[in-house]
Amino acid sequence: MYVAVKGGERAIDNSHALLAEKRRGRQDVPELEVDQIREQLGLSVDRVMAEGGLYDPELAAIAIKQARGDLVEAAFLIRAFRTTLRRFGLSLPAETGTMAVERRISAIYKDIPGGQVLGPTCDYTHRLLDFSLLEKARPDAGRSISGEASYEDSSGDLSAMTRVADLLRAEGLLREEALSPAPSGSRVSADLTREPLRLPADRNLRLQALARSDEGFLLSMGYSFQRGYGGDRHPFAAEIRTGGVAVEFLPEELGFPVVIGELPLTECLMTAAENGGEERPGLVPGYGLSFGGNERKAMSMALVDLALCDAERKGRVEAPVQDQEFVLLHGDNVEASGFTSHLKLPHYVDFQSEVLELKKRQQHWDGMREEKESRSRKESA
Numbered sequence: 001m002y003v004a005v006k007g008g009e010r011a012i013d014n015s016h017a018l019l020a021e022k023r024r025g026r027q028d029v030p031e032l033e034v035d036q037i038r039e040q041l042g043l044s045v046d047r048v049m050a051e052g053g054l055y056d057p058e059l060a061a062i063a064i065k066q067a068r069g070d071l072v073e074a075a076f077l078i079r080a081f082r083t084t085l086r087r088f089g090l091s092l093p094a095e096t097g098t099m100a101v102e103r104r105i106s107a108i109y110k111d112i113p114g115g116q117v118l119g120p121t122c123d124y125t126h127r128l129l130d131f132s133l134l135e136k137a138r139p140d141a142g143r144s145i146s147g148e149a150s151y152e153d154s155s156g157d158l159s160a161m162t163r164v165a166d167l168l169r170a171e172g173l174l175r176e177e178a179l180s181p182a183p184s185g186s187r188v189s190a191d192l193t194r195e196p197l198r199l200p201a202d203r204n205l206r207l208q209a210l211a212r213s214d215e216g217f218l219l220s221m222g223y224s225f226q227r228g229y230g231g232d233r234h235p236f237a238a239e240i241r242t243g244g245v246a247v248e249f250l251p252e253e254l255g256f257p258v259v260i261g262e263l264p265l266t267e268c269l270m271t272a273a274e275n276g277g278e279e280r281p282g283l284v285p286g287y288g289l290s291f292g293g294n295e296r297k298a299m300s301m302a303l304v305d306l307a308l309c310d311a312e313r314k315g316r317v318e319a320p321v322q323d324q325e326f327v328l329l330h331g332d333n334v335e336a337s338g339f340t341s342h343l344k345l346p347h348y349v350d351f352q353s354e355v356l357e358l359k360k361r362q363q364h365w366d367g368m369r370e371e372k373e374s375r376s377r378k379e380s381a
Contacts, residue, residue, distance in 0.1 A: 023068050037061040046292025052078025053212050072333045079334050092248040096267050099243040101161050107237040114161040164239035165269050175282035213331030215297045221321045222303030230307045230319035238269040266290050268298035270306050
């Protein structure tokens with residue numbers, strides 16, 4: 001803290017008051033309510049929950065309002081709050097095959113069981129500003145729309161949403177044996193929220209880290225992979241699906257699992273052909289999973305997972321996206337934000353020490369220069 005600043009704690013209190021004033025904005029404009037953020041800025045809420053590592057839309061909305069829309073700061077607030085919560089146990093692995101699908105597309109199969117479900121997406125809209133949003137909403141603006149309007153094929157059946165991964169397995173195309181499994185006898189290799197990241201990390205731990213990584217960072221890493229940094233193969237979006245998945249917990253006293261809630265998730269399967277080496281050729285999968293409608297995050301995560309698995313199988317790193325240390329340690333925006341923000345804290349003693357050392361070097365450099373010029377003048381004479 002800036003306790004050395006003139007004014008001390010009073011200056012800090014005034015800073016907090018100014019922050020609250022800036023957060024509120026003009027008094028003649030209605031204040032933004034937490035419910036409005038949760039219901040109308042859903043993708044921002046989803047991102048904060050994903051990078052904060054905690055599913056609670058209301059808390060994420062509070063954090064967004066408190067942080068004045070700074071999503072990285074909001075994720076920091078959620079991450080800090082998460083450390084205060086009591087843990088009762090581990091839920092069972094979520095079965096995404098039973099997902100209540102809201103959106104589901106595949107870029108490799110046109111006709112898949114259940115059909116292509118476009119759902120709510122900006123993919124097919126014109127990127128033009130909609131100035132009608134300046135107008136107040138009409139009473140019927142929130143009316144529901146028939147689900148069939150979102151189908152590419154209106155004969156799609158939500159109850160028959162076979163996963164593309166299962167179709168690829170049935171055809172013998174998916175090479176999952178090449179991926180590193182979790183340690184024998186354990187469901188989870190380690191809990192990243194309770195233990196520090198240790199390298200090299202197995203795939204389970206890598207996926208935990210990627211799930212909390214900054215979306216922009218993962219997007220850049222995934223883009224670099226597509227541009228050839230780490231291989232010249234073309235990845236394919238085998239399936240992207242968004243919807244609700246039941247969360248089950250197994251109480252010891254009951255002996256059978258009970259459903260404790262439902263999570264909206266976005267799941268992505270990326271594939272790329274593996275033709276070289278001594279192994280049988282096939283498609284290698286990359287996997288991404290995120291809270292809510294974080295489709296870009298899930299896709300980027302799957303691309304990075306694909307690149308990291310490539311490096312693990314081949315035993316060599318050819319690009320930054322394949323370097324575990326580079327990707328996993330620099331993708332956490334809470335860690336990165338804290339390390340960068342610490343530069344704003346007082347460094348008076350450190351800077352003066354560096355200035356003294358710099359002046360000594362300058363004096364030495366000036367002396368060497370004078371000596372060289374004097375020698376040059378004597379040689380000229």
